[in-house]
Amino acid sequence: MRINILQHTPNEGPGSIRTWAEKFGHQIYVYHPYQFxxxxxxxDQTDMLVILGGPMSPNDDLPWIKAERNLIQELLNKDTPMFGACFGAQQIAKTMGYVIKKSPAKEVxxxxxxxxxTTIPDxxxxxLALHWHEEMFEIPQEAELLFSSDAVKNQGFVLNHRVVGLQFHFEPQDNDVRxxxxxxxxxxAGSIFKQNATDILKTPVPKENQETMFQILNYISADK
Structure with a gap:
């Protein structure tokens, strides 16, 4: 399977998504549309699309952001497996016609x-997730609410056994967090969590995060 990854900033890579792909012998192609x-x-080149996070907003008027949504729409039409993290999840929701707006709290x-x-088993x-955002998506009406946090209800959605979007991050491993x-x-600065850089760095990535990331990727890529 060819997994195309859209990366939007140098410091937010695929993390455990790469680990999953290598475990199952899939090929990864990483694109950097913000730079190249x-x-x-x-x-037609895409068996699975992964759309990672970034400092930009889907509401920004940039040609490559709009081009990404055209690709997302084509893949939605083809029922292609798709995973979005943070900006990536927002891109999926906006492609489907839903609003991206400031969240009620900055979560970092x-x-x-x-x-x-329980749609996705196990x-x-x-x-415990890593949050790095201050915007949020509306949950597509066609989708199920997958996760919520204490401050923000719309933290994740699952759609048609093929698409998952998360407002937060399960994919980073310890080196990625650093x-x-x-x-x-x-x-x-300004996060409701009142954590500093040292606090964030001294928190080890829970092993359950990679396990859950694997479960999500297994789910969207499995035969229906």
Whole structure:
């Protein structure tokens, strides 16, 4: 399977998604449309699409952001497996016609999320996730609410056995968290979690996060 990954900033890579792909012998192609003139894969080249986070907003008037949504729409039409994290999840929701707006609270750091449906099996009721956002998506009416946090209800959705969007991050591993914090520590200011860079770095990534990421990817890529 060819997994095309859209990466939107150098310090937010695929993390455990790469680990999952390598475990099952899938090929990864990583695109950086924000840097390389909006280069994107075609729908025909894509067996699974992963859309990662980034500092931009789907509401920004940039040609490559709109081109990404055209690709997402083609893949929705083809029922292609798709996973979006943070900005990526927002891109999926906006493609489907839903609003992206400021969330009721800026969430940056470690905080729990709570599973809202058992549609994807073997996911714990509560997980400690890395949050790095201050915008949120509306849940598509066609989708199920998958996760909520204490401050923001719309934290994740699952759609048609093929699409999952998460407002937060399960994919980072310990080295990825260090890279995120090293390069983007000023963004922590104003978070409701009142954590500093040291607090975030000294929190180990829970092993359940990779296990849950694997469950999500298994789910969207499995035969219906």
């Amino acid at each position: 003139n909006g280069i994107l894969p075609t729908a 750091g470690w905080a729990p999320v709570y599973r809202q449906t 996911i714990p009721d509560k997980l 890279e995120i914090v090293t390069n983007d520590a000023p963004y922590i």
